[in-house]
Amino acid sequence: LTPQDLAGETVLVTAGPTREEIDPVRYITNRSSGKMGYAIARAARLRGARVTLVSGPTCLPVPRGVELVRVGSAVEMREAVLPRADGAGIIFKAAAVADYRPTVRASQKLKKGKDDLSRIELERNPDILAELGRLPGGRVLVGFAAETDELEANATAKLSAKNLDLIVANDVTREDVGFDVDTNEVRLFFADGRRLDLAKMSKFELAGELLDQALALKKQKTGTA
Ligand code: PMT
Numbered sequence: 001l002t003p004q005d006l007a008g009e010t011v012l013v014t015a016g017p018t019r020e021e022i023d024p025v026r027y028i029t030n031r032s033s034g035k036m037g038y039a040i041a042r043a044a045r046l047r048g049a050r051v052t053l054v055s056g057p058t059c060l061p062v063p064r065g066v067e068l069v070r071v072g073s074a075v076e077m078r079e080a081v082l083p084r085a086d087g088a089g090i091i092f093k094a095a096a097v098a099d100y101r102p103t104v105r106a107s108q109k110l111k112k113g114k115d116d117l118s119r120i121e122l123e124r125n126p127d128i129l130a131e132l133g134r135l136p137g138g139r140v141l142v143g144f145a146a147e148t149d150e151l152e153a154n155a156t157a158k159l160s161a162k163n164l165d166l167i168v169a170n171d172v173t174r175e176d177v178g179f180d181v182d183t184n185e186v187r188l189f190f191a192d193g194r195r196l197d198l199a200k201m202s203k204f205e206l207a208g209e210l211l212d213q214a215l216a217l218k219k220q221k222t223g224t225a
Pocket residue numbers: 016030031032033034035036037074093094095096097098099125126127128129130142143144145146147158170172178179180181
């Protein structure tokens with residue numbers, strides 16, 4: 001039987017990519033199948049948590065018992081996440097959020113020849129995780145870092161810049177790790193300087209490990225350890 005050690009806990013998870021529309025038929029996106037975030041949502045629900053999953057477009061089935069909020073763009077993801085942060089004790093931000101969006105979304109399909117499709121003006125999207133990191137409160141904030149190089153330096157920079165409790169870094173140059181696949185191998189970097197290298201495992205097993213770590217951090221924060 002699965003232990004119900006997350007009963008009474010509210011877990012908010014983001015997953016999948018965001019889509020930043022150029023016109024009705026084109027968009028800019030980031031790579032992400034949503035598998036990592038959906039695995040966390042499913043594992044948390046099985047351990048008794050109340051789970052909300054804010055998801056960009058994916059082809060995955062909704063985990064049983066999980067509240068799903070579908071979003072398209074980063075701005076929509078922010079609007080779904082921020083109002084729910086207050087009620088959440090643990091937040092996992094596994095989504096691959098596009099850092100930029102087109103300044104203008106054309107209402108009609110842009111035409112080759114007539115419109116200049118060789119240049120698209122972009123503007124910054126909000127950094128949802130950084131905003132969460134600035135909120136007061138005793139929740140545990142877990143970010144992800146998809147890196148191709150300088151994994152440790154890039155991940156630890158995000159950990160401190162976004163004021164996280166924990167960052168989960170994956171090397172997305174590997175074919176058996178990161179995007180799309182059912183397995184992942186990650187390095188964990190904690191705000192208190194601890195680090196932990198985990199072996200390669202299924203994303204569902206990893207979800208269990210991450211929930212263990214987040215729950216321990218939550219107990220530390222609330223003084224119930
Ligand atoms: O979905 P899968 O196919 O299973 O793949 C899983 C994954 C590789 C996408 C996942 O494990 C992962 O690494 N997710 C984070 C990818 C990413 O966008 O990393 P980043 O280094 O760009 O962002 C760092 C953190 O800030 C992330 O937690 C991200 O959700 C958050 N962020 C980033 C930009 C932004 N504008 N807002 C954010 O909240």
